[in-house]
Amino acid sequence: MRYLYRGVAIAVGLFFMLFAILKAADPMGTILKVEEYLQAMGLEGLQSLSTTIAALLCLVEFIIGAALAAKVRMALAVPLLLLFMAVMTIITILNLTILPIDDCGCFGEAIKLSNTETFLKNLLLLGCALFLLLYPKGDCAKRISISPKRAMLLMGAAVVLELLIFSYSLWYKPLADFGRFRKGTDLREMAEGGAGALYDALFVYQKEGRRESFTLDNLPDTTWTFVESIVSSAEDSPSGEESAADFQLKNGAGEYIAQDILGEEGRVLFSIVNSAESLSLKDWETIFRLAAQSEAHNARFYLVCCQLQQEVIDAMAAAAESLGAEPAELPYLLYTDKKTALSLNRLNGGLVVVDEGVLSYKDRLTSTIW
Numbered sequence: 001m002r003y004l005y006r007g008v009a010i011a012v013g014l015f016f017m018l019f020a021i022l023k024a025a026d027p028m029g030t031i032l033k034v035e036e037y038l039q040a041m042g043l044e045g046l047q048s049l050s051t052t053i054a055a056l057l058c059l060v061e062f063i064i065g066a067a068l069a070a071k072v073r074m075a076l077a078v079p080l081l082l083l084f085m086a087v088m089t090i091i092t093i094l095n096l097t098i099l100p101i102d103d104c105g106c107f108g109e110a111i112k113l114s115n116t117e118t119f120l121k122n123l124l125l126l127g128c129a130l131f132l133l134l135y136p137k138g139d140c141a142k143r144i145s146i147s148p149k150r151a152m153l154l155m156g157a158a159v160v161l162e163l164l165i166f167s168y169s170l171w172y173k174p175l176a177d178f179g180r181f182r183k184g185t186d187l188r189e190m191a192e193g194g195a196g197a198l199y200d201a202l203f204v205y206q207k208e209g210r211r212e213s214f215t216l217d218n219l220p221d222t223t224w225t226f227v228e229s230i231v232s233s234a235e236d237s238p239s240g241e242e243s244a245a246d247f248q249l250k251n252g253a254g255e256y257i258a259q260d261i262l263g264e265e266g267r268v269l270f271s272i273v274n275s276a277e278s279l280s281l282k283d284w285e286t287i288f289r290l291a292a293q294s295e296a297h298n299a300r301f302y303l304v305c306c307q308l309q310q311e312v313i314d315a316m317a318a319a320a321e322s323l324g325a326e327p328a329e330l331p332y333l334l335y336t337d338k339k340t341a342l343s344l345n346r347l348n349g350g351l352v353v354v355d356e357g358v359l360s361y362k363d364r365l366t367s368t369i370w
């Protein structure tokens with residue numbers, strides 16, 4: 001029975017470590033999921049802590065997993081596992097009944113599970129936790145424990161490793177790309193409409209449990225959480241049916257021009273900005289340089305934003321004044337929703353390169369792309 005106990009502990013521990021690593025490798029996706037939960041539960045006031053909550057979630061999962069897999073402090077790790085799974089199972093039941101959340105985010109953005117699948121997974125893990133807690137009483141756990149010094153060293157290493165993965169992926173670049181728009185994706189197949197297309201896009205946001213639809217010209221403030229974008233076409237859908245839009249870009253005049261941009265020959269460069277006021281002068285200098293150099297390299301450069309138009313214009317004007325940028329160096333502005341922007345590139349100001357409609361590069365902002 002000792003080997004069964006050990007096998008269950010290792011398996012559950014490895015699963016928890018996997019949960020934590022997948023979340024930490026794409027921290028922005030985890031943060032967005034935390035914000036979605038807080039919004040759905042009516043806890044909008046805690047959204048400023050979403051990054052901290054996401055980091056703590058990754059840490060707790062990794063520490064529990066490492067303790068179980070490496071037989072460290074089982075008398076403490078097992079009750080923590082049971083408590084954690086009890087809370088997660090309750091949240092999953094809420095997802096199945098009252099919360100408007102379709103995916104739990106257990107595996108980050110890497111693997112999507114329905115709420116029913118998540119509930120079954122949680123029941124299995126909850127059963128494993130009860131087994132480890134109740135059988136056999138203390139004997140197996142005592143035999144496979146290690147010294148306090150070794151336990152402290154191992155747990156310290158686990159904390160440092162997880163924080164390094166989370167911090168590197170958040171502030172430098174994600175270790176993994178689990179978004180919809182990965183390298184090799186043909187964006188032309190996902191684009192909605194052209195400048196002459198009769199598309200009407202709505203962006204669905206939620207706040208305090210209620211959902212409302214907004215146009216791109218009238219997006220709500222940051223107390224609302226983005227849910228999805230819906231496009232209806234008067235030309236292609238006489239019945240008025242709606243379909244989810246995968247890739248939308250809108251110019252300042254309100255025209256949807258993703259197909260127009262991607263349909264032309266030559267390279268297209270996008271700098272994805274989710275917070276224009278947070279860009280440094282060095283970032284703006286690189287953006288202005290790319291905008292000025294693009295024509296000479298038979299390319300087109302756009303700044304893609306998910307903020308109110310005036311906020312972006314004000315931030316860019318202030319940077320241009322500080323750097324003495326010429327009008328020819330200012331980029332053409334496009335707008336999209338937050339989820340699309342962060343799926344294109346998690347990094348604020350991050351660069352996306354599209355060749356003949358196919359996404360070929362996504363990384364940190366640089367002017368050496370030529």
